[in-house]
Amino acid sequence: MNADEFVEAFNNAKDLTELEILAEVGKSLSESLEGHEKGKVLGTLGNIYYAMHKLKEAEEAYLEALNIYIKLSEEDESFLPYVVGCLYNLGNLYQISRKYAEAEKAYTDALKLLGDVKNDQKLAILTALGTMYAKLDMKEHAEKALIEAFNMAKEKGDARTMGMLLNNLAVVYQRGGRKREAEMLLKKALDALEQVGEDLSIAAVLQNMLPYLDESELKRVMERLESFGELPVDLKAKIAYFKARRAEEKGEDSAQHYMEAACFGFMAYRNFGFQSVNFMHCLDKVIESDSELREDAIILKKLILKYYYGSQKVEIDFDTRIGRMIKAVLDGEDIYEDGIVEDTVRLIAEDLLKAGTKV
Secondary structure (H helix, E strand, C coil): CCHHHHHHHHHCCCCHHHHHHHHHHHHHHHHCCCHHHHHHHHHHHHHHHHHCCCHHHHHHHHHHHHHHHHHHHHHCHHHHHHHHHHHHHHHHHHHHCCCHHHHHHHHHHHHHHHCCCCCHHHHHHHHHHHHHHHHCCCHHHHHHHHHHHHHHHHHHCCHHHHHHHHHHHHHHHHHCCCHHHHHHHHHHHHHHHHHHCCHHHHHHHHHHHHHHCCHHHHHHHHHHHHHCCCCCHHHHHHHHHHHHHHHHHCCCCCHHHHHHHHHHHHHHHHHHCCCCCCHHHHHHHHHHCCCCCHHHHHHHHHHHHHHCCCCCCCCCCCCCHHHHHHHHHHCCCCCCCCCHHHHHHHHHHHHHHHHCCCC
16 A cells, blocks of 8 residues: 555545554554655544544654655745645644644644635634634634635635634624624524535534524524434534523423533533533533432532542442443443433443543
């Protein structure tokens, strides 16, 4: 297998097993190559590790590829786009690892290399940088980057990117108290994305529109959201949280919705390194209730505090329902119940198993 065949194999990979095999192939292949061919393999190997959530290995591969392309570009400027690509990949990696200063440096270094050039690379980097600034509530920086990216997407006629940028910019305005502008941008974002017809992008905009809708519009939009196929967990968390807040306002039982928001929110944090909703707050809301889910919420919170936040003072009762499920997975058994709580417990137990944790 040569470098180009390796890249093509990654682009066509369908599951984790194929990625694991390709990772081994890539490591061996990179040792036998030099220059541009080696850089291509290492960059792709970084992408494989990134997809497998092996972030340390991904960083090492990206950095090695970056160093190769920096040396090549010093002799031939045609390799500069590869330097930019490596920096962009590193920025994304650092962002998901919550190393935001490193991510910002990688993105801005890439933008400096691009200068006044307007191309797809610059659009992608500005979008990623602006979205990160928005997540960090750096409103002025986010607005500047997102507007620049939007203008580029508009020149290209890229309706999908325009829609998502308008959506992200609306969130920035929403957090800054500019609600009228946010509502206007969300409507424009929805118009742009309806042209593309991409369910996930439309769902993200509709979710942000929920606070602006009256009761009849709200019911219609919620039904549309629930009609979509598989939504990402961060979006599921936000929708469940919105339902919980609405149920509270109406004096209805909100515990089930808060539990769903907590579980989906934790999954987003565990899988992608960002917090879509405050899942600990959601667990607290269930704990404060008289719901039958209360004990599950208590144990879930303790598990997260002990094994993800490193709290040494937390003691977990493994004779509870969730405790017994954790022990079952660690003993090599399966959890035969289905549900969002059970799915969350499986993930936690799998992490404990990989870490060799004894209970």
